[in-house]
Amino acid sequence: QSALTQPASVSGSPGQSITISCTGTSGDVGGYNYVSWYKQHPGKAPKLMIYAVGDRPSGVSNRFSGSKSGNTASLTISGLRAEDEADYYCSSYTRFSTVVFGGGTKLTVL
Amino acid sequence: DVQLVESGGGLVQPGRSLRLSCAASGFTFDEYAMHWVRQAPGKGLEWVSGISWNSGSLSYADSVKGRFTMSRDNARDSVYLQMNSLRKEDTAVYYCARVRDSSLWYDGLDYWGQGTLVTVSS
Numbered sequence: 001q002s003a004l005t006q007p008a009s010v011s012g013s014p015g016q017s018i019t020i021s022c023t024g025t026s027g028d029v030g031g032y033n034y035v036s037w038y039k040q041h042p043g044k045a046p047k048l049m050i051y052a053v054g055d056r057p058s059g060v061s062n063r064f065s066g067s068k069s070g071n072t073a074s075l076t077i078s079g080l081r082a083e084d085e086a087d088y089y090c091s092s093y094t095r096f097s098t099v100v101f102g103g104g105t106k107l108t109v110l
Numbered sequence: 111d112v113q114l115v116e117s118g119g120g121l122v123q124p125g126r127s128l129r130l131s132c133a134a135s136g137f138t139f140d141e142y143a144m145h146w147v148r149q150a151p152g153k154g155l156e157w158v159s160g161i162s163w164n165s166g167s168l169s170y171a172d173s174v175k176g177r178f179t180m181s182r183d184n185a186r187d188s189v190y191l192q193m194n195s196l197r198k199e200d201t202a203v204y205y206c207a208r209v210r211d212s213s214l215w216y217d218g219l220d221y222w223g224q225g226t227l228v229t230v231s232s
Contacts, residue, residue, distance in 0.1 A: 097215075
């Protein structure tokens with residue numbers, strides 16, 4: 001099972017919007033609505049930001065949104081803030097009844 | 111509050127075994143699927159294994175299949191990861207995590223432990 005494909009890095013200025021893509025196949029991202037996104041600071045446990053493609057857990061800012069088109073899912077962060085700087089990972093359920101993560105994207109707030 | 115506490119990590123020689131434990135509290139443990147996710151130093155997240163609430167659905171990543179065994183004891187509110195034939199590439203922080211929706215095997219992991227470091231080295 002190959003990892004989902006994410007850009008290694010993205011950046012944006014405070015107040016701007018950024019989008020992180022996550023590309024898989026019809027056997028994972030494209031075939032199921034079980035795509036989730038995680039935020040992780042170095043040395044810390046990941047935090048769930050988006051589940052079921054576009055739903056937010058309680059307590060997660062509505063500046064975070066998720067979507068999917070075909071085999072590619074996307075995480076959009078609007079009104080970028082300094083505290084958004086972190087690593088972001090997508091994940092998906094797969095047709096093999098396993099879970100696959102993306103390689104991770106480092107978000108830099110300029 | 112939901113808490114997940116991993117233990118059992120440490121330094122182990124290649125080819126040897128190690129058993130990780132994850133103690134859960136603050137929720138009805140026997141209603142939720144649980145997963146193990148690892149992160150090698152400086153690398154990304156890698157899913158390792160997942161188990162349904164009743165152990166009826168159990169799955170592994172190809173990288174650990176045949177060497178690792180995940181199990182759970184609902185009476186002890188705990189999950190375990192038995193790791194055999196360890197390799198240097200198994201060196202990582204191992205996290206246990208809870209699935210968000212108790213009716214599903216996976217739809218996202220909403221609670222994570224602090225992680226336990228496994229170092230495989232001679």
